[in-house]
Amino acid sequence: MKRSRIRYLILLFLSFVYIYFDGGFLPYTLFYVVLLLPVLSVIYLVIVFYTFKYSESLEKREYQKGEILDYTLRIHNDTPFYIAYFTVYMHMEGRMLIKGMKNEHITLKPFSILEFKFNVPILYRGRYKVGISHIEIRDFLNLFSVRYIPGETRQIRVFPRILPVEELDIPYFRMSDNEYMSRNRDTGHTEIKDIRDYMYGDSLKKIHWKLSSKFGKWLIKETTASSEKEFWILLDLSRILGDDEEVLKIEDRTVEFLVSVAKVLLNTGFNIKLCFYRNEQICLTYSGNNGFMQLYDLLSLIPFDQVAHFSEILNMFIESIPERQSVLVFSPLIDDKQLDSFHKMAANGHDVTLFYCDVEESELKTDIMNAIEKEFPELGIRTVNLMKSSPVTEKFRVFEGEGAV
Numbered sequence: 001m002k003r004s005r006i007r008y009l010i011l012l013f014l015s016f017v018y019i020y021f022d023g024g025f026l027p028y029t030l031f032y033v034v035l036l037l038p039v040l041s042v043i044y045l046v047i048v049f050y051t052f053k054y055s056e057s058l059e060k061r062e063y064q065k066g067e068i069l070d071y072t073l074r075i076h077n078d079t080p081f082y083i084a085y086f087t088v089y090m091h092m093e094g095r096m097l098i099k100g101m102k103n104e105h106i107t108l109k110p111f112s113i114l115e116f117k118f119n120v121p122i123l124y125r126g127r128y129k130v131g132i133s134h135i136e137i138r139d140f141l142n143l144f145s146v147r148y149i150p151g152e153t154r155q156i157r158v159f160p161r162i163l164p165v166e167e168l169d170i171p172y173f174r175m176s177d178n179e180y181m182s183r184n185r186d187t188g189h190t191e192i193k194d195i196r197d198y199m200y201g202d203s204l205k206k207i208h209w210k211l212s213s214k215f216g217k218w219l220i221k222e223t224t225a226s227s228e229k230e231f232w233i234l235l236d237l238s239r240i241l242g243d244d245e246e247v248l249k250i251e252d253r254t255v256e257f258l259v260s261v262a263k264v265l266l267n268t269g270f271n272i273k274l275c276f277y278r279n280e281q282i283c284l285t286y287s288g289n290n291g292f293m294q295l296y297d298l299l300s301l302i303p304f305d306q307v308a309h310f311s312e313i314l315n316m317f318i319e320s321i322p323e324r325q326s327v328l329v330f331s332p333l334i335d336d337k338q339l340d341s342f343h344k345m346a347a348n349g350h351d352v353t354l355f356y357c358d359v360e361e362s363e364l365k366t367d368i369m370n371a372i373e374k375e376f377p378e379l380g381i382r383t384v385n386l387m388k389s390s391p392v393t394e395k396f397r398v399f400e401g402e403g404a405v
Contacts, residue, residue: 004141004142004143005143008034008037008038008141008143011034012031012034012035015027015030015031015034015035016031018030018031019031037141038141038143038144041139041140041141041143041144042139042144044081044139044140045137045138045139045144045145045146047079047081048077048079048081048083048137049137049146049148051078051079052075052076052077052078052079052083052086052108052137053075053076053078054073054074054075054076054132054135055073055074055076056071056072056073056074056131056132056154057070057071057072057073057074058070058071058130058131058154058156059071060156061154061155061156061157062156062157062158062159063122063156063157063158063159064158064159064160064161064162065122065123065124065125065158065159065160065161065252065256066121066122066123066161067121067122068119068120068121068122069118069119069120069121069122069130069156070117070118070119071117071118071119071130071131072115072116072117072118073088073104073115073116073117073118073131073132074113074114074115074116075088075106075108075113075114075115075116076112076113077108077109077110077111077112077113078111079110079111080110080111081110081140082107082108082109082110082140083107083108083137084107084138084140084142085136085137085138085139085140085142085145086105086106086107086108086135086136086137086138087103087104087105087106087135087136087137088103088104088106088132088135089103089132089133089134089135089136090103090104090131090132090133091128091129091130091131091132091133091153104116122156122158123248124158124248124252125158125159125160125252125255125300125301126157126158126300126301127155127156127157127158127301128155128156128158129153129154129155130154130155130156131150131153131154132150134147134148134149134150135147135148136148157300157301158300159296159300160252160255160256160259160296160299160300161256161260162256162259162260162263162296163256163260164260165257165260165261165264195208195211195219195220195221196219196220197217197218197219197220198217198218198219198220199220206220206221207219207220207221208220208221229269229270229271230270230271230272230273230325230326231265231270231271231272231273231325231326231327231328232272232273232275232317232321232325232326232327232328233258233261233262233272233273233274233275233327233328233329233330234275234276234314234317234327234328234329234330234331235254235258235274235275235276235330236254236276236306236310236313236329236330236331236332236333237276237277237278237302237303237304237305237306238304238306238307238309238310238331238332238333239304239305239306239307240304240332240333247304250332250333250357250358250387251304251332253332253357253386253387254330254331254332254355254357254386255299255302257330257355257384257386258299258330258355259295259296259299261328261355262274262286262292262295263292263296266286266287266288266289266291266292266295267289267292271285271286271287271291272285272286272287272291272295273285273286274286274295274298275317276302276306277306277308277313277316278306281313281316281317281320283317283320284298304332309337310331310338311335311337311338311340311341314329314338314341314342314345315341315344318341318344318345318348321348321350323348323349323350324348324349324350324351325350325351326350326351327345327350327351327352327353328352328353328355329342329352329353329354329355330355330356331354331355331356332356332357332358333356333357333358333359333360334354334356334358334359334360334368334372335359335360335362335364335368336362336364336367336368339368339371342354342376342379342381343379345381346379346380346381351380352380352381352382353381353382353383353384354372354376354381354382354383354384355383355384355386356372356383356384356385356386357385357386357387358387359372
């Protein structure tokens with residue numbers, strides 16, 4: 001547009017020079033025509049701005065990751081004018097979500113309709129704006145422009161995929177109700193009802209060691225057997241640094257496995273306590289299909305922006321989890337500070353499974369891997385690498401540029 005203005009000024013100057021050296025009817029006519037062109041151009045621009053129409057069509061507003069987005073845009077030119085400079089700018093915040101979206105620079109013939117169809121796979125969970133961000137129209141001389149901003153912004157919500165993680169080698173998925181309750185009785189899955197002083201004949205297993213140490217006398221836990229079949233899920237929402245798209249893959253892989261595991265557990269009749277940290281400790285209890293839908297809704301949008309170190313958060317949760325619980329930990333990246341927390345959970349008699357994507361890059365990476373692969377099994381801690389090849393993780397590669405749709 002800057003070049004067009006320069007060319008116009010040169011043309012205006014030359015027409016003025018023509019008058020100065022030659023004069024007469026033709027030079028003056030040419031000069032006034034050139035002088036009036038911008039006025040005519042502005043009138044043209046106003047007419048086009050107020051008469052053009054467009055329509056957008058979006059099949060639905062909620063998708064699951066990997067589904068195809070069907071979006072149609074129609075531009076109507078109901079004027080007798082030729083529109084040479086018409087640019088449609090699409091929302092690009094989902095550039096990594098919807099890689100098929102692009103801006104359109106178009107030319108509209110008089111009384112014509114142009115249609116654009118986008119059919120692209122949706123790559124990542126979240127909420128995204130889709131469609132027209134704004135439209136820029138320029139006059140026929142390319143001297144001026146106006147911007148049209150739609151009154152309504154279309155949004156879609158993308159939910160994580162749910163896959164048959166029953167294929168994972170996790171004993172819980174093969175455990176019957178009787179087996180679970182039997183294990184609970186054997187491991188003392190109980191709830192604390194009251195604290196009292198030690199009396200002769202009390203079992204040493206009932207001593208509350210932490211409170212006894214604090215108050216300097218033996219204190220006994222009065223407990224009741226819990227009839228609930230319950231799993232604790234601890235989710236690490238730490239901010240991950242690195243390439244934006246690789247970070248999205250790790251976050252999505254973590255969330256997808258979590259919702260898939262949760263669905264199996266809830267369908268089997270277990271209750272779930274989902275715990276994470278967002279400025280404070282949050283523990284939410286879910287049960288049944290309604291509980292899964294609530295959890296699914298939450299995890300479709302939950303951001304990984306936690307600043308506090310996950311090892312500190314793990315230690316806080318360990319303090320609040322009763323002894324001998326079934327605990328699933330979902331942590332995208334493992335570092336050396338988290339190892340002590342897992343040792344504490346094992347010492348508290350918890351049945352722990354760690355789901356992780358990778359080990360944080362550091363000088364201790366080899367030591368951390370050795371701890372995960374050798375020490376954890378000895379402590380009874382199961383580990384599932386969400387990025388390694390397996391029948392399930394191969395299915396998760398779909399729509400991530402690693403496999404076919």
